[in-house]
Amino acid sequence: MKAQSNVKYRIGKSTGFQVLTITLAFACVVPLIFILIYILQAGITKINWHFITNLPKPVGEVGGGIANALLGSMIIIGCASVIAIPFGILCGIYLSENKTSKLAYWSRLCVDILQGVPSIVIGIVAYFWLVKPLGGFSALSGSAALAIMMLPIIIRSTEETLLMLPDSLREAAYALGMPFHRVILKVIIPCGISGILSGVMLSVARIAGETAPLLFTAFGNPYLSGNIFKPMQSLPLLIFNYATSPYNDWHDLAWGASCILLIFVLLLNIFTKLITRKWKVQL
Amino acid sequence: MESTVDNNLITRPENILGRVITSAKIRDAVKGIKRIKRSHRQIKAENVFRKTIIIIALATVVLVLGIMLTLILQSVLSIKATGIGYLWGKTWDPVRDIFGAYPFILGTILTSFLALFISIPFSFAVAIFLGEYYPKGWLPNLLKNTVELIAAVPSVIYGFWGLAVLVPIVRSLETKIGVQPVGLGIFTSSLILAVMIIPYAASLGQSMIKMVPSNLKEAAYSLGATRWEVIRSVILPYTKSGLFAGILLSLGRALGETMAVTMVIGNTSLIPKSIFAPGNTMASVIANEFTEADHPVYLSALIELGLVLFLVTVVINMVGKRLTKQFTN
Numbered sequence: 001m002k003a004q005s006n007v008k009y010r011i012g013k014s015t016g017f018q019v020l021t022i023t024l025a026f027a028c029v030v031p032l033i034f035i036l037i038y039i040l041q042a043g044i045t046k047i048n049w050h051f052i053t054n055l056p057k058p059v060g061e062v063g064g065g066i067a068n069a070l071l072g073s074m075i076i077i078g079c080a081s082v083i084a085i086p087f088g089i090l091c092g093i094y095l096s097e098n099k100t101s102k103l104a105y106w107s108r109l110c111v112d113i114l115q116g117v118p119s120i121v122i123g124i125v126a127y128f129w130l131v132k133p134l135g136g137f138s139a140l141s142g143s144a145a146l147a148i149m150m151l152p153i154i155i156r157s158t159e160e161t162l163l164m165l166p167d168s169l170r171e172a173a174y175a176l177g178m179p180f181h182r183v184i185l186k187v188i189i190p191c192g193i194s195g196i197l198s199g200v201m202l203s204v205a206r207i208a209g210e211t212a213p214l215l216f217t218a219f220g221n222p223y224l225s226g227n228i229f230k231p232m233q234s235l236p237l238l239i240f241n242y243a244t245s246p247y248n249d250w251h252d253l254a255w256g257a258s259c260i261l262l263i264f265v266l267l268l269n270i271f272t273k274l275i276t277r278k279w280k281v282q283l
Numbered sequence: 284m285e286s287t288v289d290n291n292l293i294t295r296p297e298n299i300l301g302r303v304i305t306s307a308k309i310r311d312a313v314k315g316i317k318r319i320k321r322s323h324r325q326i327k328a329e330n331v332f333r334k335t336i337i338i339i340a341l342a343t344v345v346l347v348l349g350i351m352l353t354l355i356l357q358s359v360l361s362i363k364a365t366g367i368g369y370l371w372g373k374t375w376d377p378v379r380d381i382f383g384a385y386p387f388i389l390g391t392i393l394t395s396f397l398a399l400f401i402s403i404p405f406s407f408a409v410a411i412f413l414g415e416y417y418p419k420g421w422l423p424n425l426l427k428n429t430v431e432l433i434a435a436v437p438s439v440i441y442g443f444w445g446l447a448v449l450v451p452i453v454r455s456l457e458t459k460i461g462v463q464p465v466g467l468g469i470f471t472s473s474l475i476l477a478v479m480i481i482p483y484a485a486s487l488g489q490s491m492i493k494m495v496p497s498n499l500k501e502a503a504y505s506l507g508a509t510r511w512e513v514i515r516s517v518i519l520p521y522t523k524s525g526l527f528a529g530i531l532l533s534l535g536r537a538l539g540e541t542m543a544v545t546m547v548i549g550n551t552s553l554i555p556k557s558i559f560a561p562g563n564t565m566a567s568v569i570a571n572e573f574t575e576a577d578h579p580v581y582l583s584a585l586i587e588l589g590l591v592l593f594l595v596t597v598v599i600n601m602v603g604k605r606l607t608k609q610f611t612n
C-alpha cells in the first residue's frame with residue numbers, strides 16, 4: 001500500500017515538473033510577443049511615405065520623418081559589410097583549410113574573444129583608431145566598429161559551412177589540376193555559398209540594431225548626410241536619442257523608427273533561418 | 284586557338300609538307316611556352332592567395348591584441364593617477380578628479396547576477412523542454428526559433444520598451460511595497476537583461492542535453508526512474524559543465540550589455556542602496572560620459588572601466604568556451 005502511494009507520489013512529482021518546465025519554457029516567449037505587439041502598435045501608425053522621406057522636425061512642429069537615419073543606417077551598414085565580408089570569408093577559408101596549424105588555433109581563439117567583447121569596448125577602440133586620427137566623428141569609424149562586430153559571425157559561419165563540405169569535392173578539383181585558389185573560389189565557395197550567405201545576413205541583422213559602438217564614432221547628425229567622413233545619423237542612434245528625450249513628438253519618431261528597425265531585423269533573421277534549415281549550420 | 288589553326292591547315296591545300304611541319308613545331312613550342320607561363324601564373328596566384336589568407340588570419344590575432352593594447356595604453360594615465368584603489372574607490376567625482384569605480388562595479392554585478400538569477404529557471408526550462416521532453420515536432424521548433432529571436436531584437440528597442448512599459452509597472456510596484464517610486468533602477472534593468480539573456484543559456488543547454496547518451500537514460504528508466512528522476516539524477520549531472528558554460532555565456536552578455544541598461548538604470552554615480560535604487564553599470568557609465576569627458580584623466584578613467592570590462596568578459600567567455608569544448612569532446 002505504502003509502496004504504491006510512493007510510486008504515485010513520484011509520478012505526480014514527475015508530471016508536476018513536466019508541467020512546470022513547459023509553462024516556464026513558453027513563458028519566455030511572452031515578453032517577446034508583448035514587445036512585438038507593443039512596438040508594432042505604437043509604430044505602425046507613424047509610418048507613411050512622409051515619415052520615410054522627410055527629415056526630423058524640431059520639437060513642437062508636427063510631422064517630420066527619419067530619412068537621415070534610414071540613409072545613414074544603409075550607408076554605415078553597407079560600408080561595414082564591404083570591410084567585413086571579404087575579410088571574414090577569407091579568414092573562414094583559412095580556418096577551414098588549416099585545421100591544426102598553430103596560427104589557426106590562435107586565430108580561432110581570437111575570434112572567440114572577439115565574439116564576447118562588449119560592443120561599447122569596440123566603440124572605444126574605434127574612437128582611438130579612427131575618430132582621433134581623422135580629427136572628428138565619422139560614419140567610416142562607425143562602420144569599422146560594426147565591421148569588427150560582424151567578423152566573428154561571418155568567420156564562424158564560413159568555417160563551419162566549409163568544414164561540412166565533403167573532402168571528395170576538394171580532391172576531385174585538385175585531381176583535375178586546379179590550383180588552390182581556384183579550387184576554393186570556383187568549387188568550395190559556390191558549394192557553401194548559402195551557408196556563408198546566412199552568416200553574412202545574420203551578422204548584418206546583429207549590427208543593424210547596434211547602438212553602443214556608434215555613440216562615439218558615427219555620433220549622429222540631425223541633417224541628411226552622405227559623406228562618410230562626417231558624422232551620420234543611424235536608426236538605433238536616433239531611437240536612443242529621441243527615446244531618452246522628454247518630448248512626445250520625438251517619442252513618436254522613435255516608435256516609428258523602432259518599428260522599421262524591428263521589422264527589418266526580424267525579417268532578416270527569419271529569412272536566414274529558412275536558408276540555414278537547408279544547411280544545418282551551427283551559428 | 285587550336286581549332287582555328289587546324290582549320291587553316293585544312294582549308295589551305297597549297298601548304299607544302301615541309302612548311303606544315305615547321306609551323307606545327309613552332310606551334311607546339313609556343314603552346315609549351317604558353318602552358319609553362321600559365322602554370323607559372325597559376326602558381327604565383329596560388330601563392331598570393333595562400334599568403335593573403337594567412338595574413339588575414341594573422342590580422343584577427345593582431346586585431347584582438349590591438350584592442351587590448353589600445354585599452355591598456357589609453358588607461359595608463361588613470362592607472363598612474365588612481366592606482367589599484369580605483370577598483371574600490373567609492374566616489375566618482377570627475378569635477379574634483381576623484382575616480383573610484385566601485386559604484387559601477389557593484390552596479391554591474393548586481394544587475395548581471397540578478398538578471399542571471401531571474402533568467403536561469405526560464406532558460407533551463409527551455410533547454411530541458413527542447414532537449415529532453417520534445418526534441419522534435421513543429422511546436423518545439425517554433426519555440427526554439429522564437430527564443431532565438433529574443434536575442435535578435437536590438438537592445439535599444441528593449442531599452443525603449445522598458446522605458447515606456449516596464450518603468451511605470453515597476454514604479455507602481457515600488458509604491459505598493461513602500462520604496463521610493465522611481466521606476467528607473469537596478470531592478471528594472473535586471474528584468475530587461477533577464478529577458479535578453481535567456482536565449483544564450485537556453486540554446487547551449489539544449490544542445491548539451493541532446494548529447495546525453497541514450498543508454499544512460501534508458502538504464503535509469505529500466506531501473507524504474509520517473510522522467511523527473513532521470514532529468515535530475517542523469518541528465519543534469521551529466522550536462523553540469525555544459526549548463527554552467529551556458530550560464531557563463533549569458534553572464535558575459537549581461538555584463539557587457541549597454542544600451543538597454545543605460546536607458547532604464549537611472550544613471551547616478553552613487554552607490555546603490557537597494558536593488559530598487561538607480562545606479563550605473565560600467566558599460567552604461569562609459570556610454571553616458573565618454574563624449575563628455577573633458578580632461579585626459581577623466582577619459583582615461585572611463586577607458587580603464589572599459590579595460591576591466593574587456594578583461595572580465597574575455598575570461599568569462601574563455602572559460603565558457605573551454606567548458607563547452609571539453610564537453611563536446
